[in-house]
Amino acid sequence: MSKWYQEPLRVLDLALEDPRGQALDQWTAEDVLEICREINANVLNVAIVNSWGQAYFKTPQLPANPQMTGFNRLAEIIDEAHKVGIRATGRWGPSQNTGICEKHPDWTKCTADNASDGGNACHNSPYGDIVIDTLKHLCDNYAIDGFVFDNFVPHLCYCRFCRDKIAEECNIDVGTPAKLVEAELATLTFWAHADAENFLQRAGKVCNKHDRVFFGAPAFSSRAFDVIFAESDTRDGITVRDSGFEIRKVTARARVDKCPTVVSSPYGQLRYVGLPKPPAHIRQEFREIVISDASPSAVARDWELLHDRRGLAALGTVFEEIKAQEEYLTDRSSLKHVALLLSARATAILGDEACRHVDAAKGWYDVLSHAHVPVDVILDEELTAECLAQYQVLVLGNSPFLDDDQVEAIRTYVNSGGGLIAGHRTSQYDGSGLSRHSFALRDVFGCEFQDVMDEAWTYIGFSSDHPLGDGLDIDTLVMHGEIEDGVTPGVREQMKVRPLGGKVVATIYDSIAPVDNGLPQDRTPATPGLDTGYPAAVVNDFGAGKSVYFAGQIDRLFYRIGHPVYKQLLLNCIALAAGPPIIRINAPTTVEATFYEQAETNRTVIHLLNHSYDQTFPAGVFRPVGDVIPIHDIRVSLHLPDGIRTKKVYSLVAKETH
Ligand SMILES: [Zn+2]
Known part of the structure; x- marks a missing residue:
């Protein structure tokens, strides 16, 4: 039987971020529960300690919010929620605690040059025990259903407590100010994450011992959480549909960790202003969360809800839909058709040029999503033979950094009948970023790396008799180059490859620079020249499977400029490697x-x-x-x-x- 947090959740997340508690005495627990019932919420997540370290309950460990006189807000909320069958959880970002940092400056997290790291208190100072004791106090004295940890800072800290712990556990003298060689810094960065994980495990044990649920943000990559609780990406200009791609990254993590996901998004359109998003936006945004395999949580400040309730009906509509269709949202797993790698390793190694991998992946995602093809975004650790065997096709886009085990898993997968689509520098480097000077997957691709063709503009010409050119005007070459100068580093490059048994179905053409047009060559597409004979696309049968390799970056070009010619090409690759879809x-x-x-x-x-x-x-x-x-x-x-x-x-x- 599934536990309550594994069912679809409909969360109202009540934020109380105000050091003076100006709104706290203007509403009651009954008022908030009335809103929860109005919008069909089944979980009320409420702030239990704010950024200033003030608690909304009475505890010997922390000061209470000064406005909370003569009442205990958390106790009232839990009581009222349970009366109407709603779960009550408490949200706490335990790192941020300006009150503790002012009282005990030496408990503050420190940077390498011994500067205080804002209002973040270190869990290795006595503050760590205060956090754990507070959780114990809550479990012992309140019928709270769980805790949501956010804003827990796992980065390397140089406070005196961490220095002592580092000396003891890593045998490294940090020095004042910190003087570390690169290898020591790498060791300590790794240590800091393991140390933060230990602390989260301590907190998780308190929750689990008392049968309370532990929710937490995926940024920590912690195994301590029962449920991943992620904030939705609300970057300026991100569309509702693009927010779905961001959610896929979180639900991929959840699939690997085998735990459910809650994705939270603000009720207000603008941060720190109590203006709700328009109803249509609220409905679509929260529906996007639901169809992306997560439960929605709407975060609103108490004074926002006091001030403007115009968004509540829209929220209620979506929560009612979830409630009515609950049986179709429970115990579901994605239909396995296309697996699309989004590699955290590639992102980390490429750093400022992560777009070389990420833009390619997003280009593929957009094409597949627009064509209604079932796709899972998968993580590095899912490149195993067992995981891949579930999918009809694996899309690697441009995935340069694959370790030997991953290469072997991909080889096994294709050999057993899987479809593979890969491009550009895929498998040219090992998992640590060292060049192999060849493609580790050359036998699967049916072609071998020779060199890089670094020309501002090239063209791709297709054989008229191969389905990779279906739907394209074969007589018109496909343009390949750096459309936006400087915005898309390296997008001009194609690989020079030599066939190794694969069928060459497209070739690279060079270009002729236009003369005297007054614009620099790199910013103006040049006219097509002659066929260089270098393959632009190689199709290969490998064992029972098939591979499509392309030397250029048509996926990135689609992502950057969205021209349908690139889209058609990418869809042709899918049709070749995956066969017809079931739906x-x-x-x-x-x-x-x-x-x-x-x-x-x-x-x-x-x-x-x-x-x-x-x-x-x-x-x-x-x-x-x-x-x-x-x-x-x-x-x-x-x-x-x-x-x-x-x-x-x-x-x-x-x-x-x-
Ligand atoms: Zn510290």
Whole structure:
């Protein structure tokens, strides 16, 4: 039987970030629970200690918020919540505690040059025990259902407590100011994360011993949490659909750690201003969280809700949908078709040039999402033969850094019938970033690395008799180059490769620089020249599987400029390597589809979310969704393998059997 936190959650996250508690006596626990019932929330997550280290309950370990006189807000909230069957959890960012840092300056986290690291207190100072004792106190005295840890800072600290611990555990004298050689710094960075993990494990043990649930942010990559609790990416200008890609990174982590995910997003449109997002934006944003395999949490400050409740009805609509369709959201796993690698290792090694990998992955994600192809974003640790065997095709985009075990897993996967799509420098380096001077996957690709072609502009020409050119005007060469000077480092490069048994289905053409056009060559596409004979794409049969390798970066080009010619090419790669999909959705590209399987009921669940918005983006400005443009006549067709029949096809929103 599943536990309560493994069911779909509908969370209202009440923030109380105010050192003077100005709003605290203007509302009661009953008021907040009334809102929870109005919006169909089943969990109320409430701040238990604020950034100033003030508690919203009475405890010997921490001072209470000064406005909390004659009442105990947390106790009231837990009581009222449980009366109406709502779970009550407490949110705490334990690192930030300006009160403790002012009282005990030596407990503050320190930088290498001995400067105080803001208002963050170190868990290796006596403050660590205060945090643990506070959790114990809460477990012993309150019927609180769980804790949400956010803002826990796991970075290397140079306070005197950490220095002593480092000397003892790592035998390294940090020095004042810190003088460390590179190898020592690497050791200590690793140590700091392990040390932070130990602290989180201590906190987790307190929770689990008392049968309370421990929620935490994925940034810590901790194994201590029962549930991943992530804040949604609310960068300026990110669209609702793009926020889904960001959520996929979190749910990939959750899939590996085998724990559920809650994704939180603000109720307000602007941070620190009590103006709710428009209702259509709230509905679409929280639906996006649900179809991306997470439970939604809306975070609002108490004074925001006192001031403006116009967003609550929209939130209530989505929470009601979740409640009504709960059985279709429980115990689900994604339908396995395409696995798309988003490598944290590549991102870390490439640093400022992470776009060489990340833009390629995002280009693929966008193409697959627009074409309604089921895709899972997968992590480095999922490149195992066992995990890959679930998928029809693995897309590596440009994944230069693969260790020997990963290479072997990919080889086994393709040999056993899997499809592989890889490009550019994939497998050219080992897991630590050292060049192999060749592709480790050359036998699978059917081609071998020779050199880099670093020309501002090249072109790709396709064989007329190969399906990789389907839907393209074969007589018109495909442009390849650095469209935005300086914005896309390295996008001009193609690999010079030599066939090793693979079939060359496209070749690279050079270009002729236009004369006297008044613009620098690198910023103006040059006209096509002659066929260099170097392969641009190589298709190879390897064992029972198939590989498509492309020498250039058409995935990054699609991400940067979105031209349909690149999209067609990428989709042709998928068709070649993956074969026909079981489910086809005939809908505009603005409709997003996600796909799940429920093993227990043998059900496949498809979510369709219409992202056709009135939203427009003048340069540098973010506009929320104001309206959703209706779409009709979407067709879903099933192409089932022999021996599999459908029992029932049912649309949950229209409540119709087909
Ligand atoms: Zn410290």
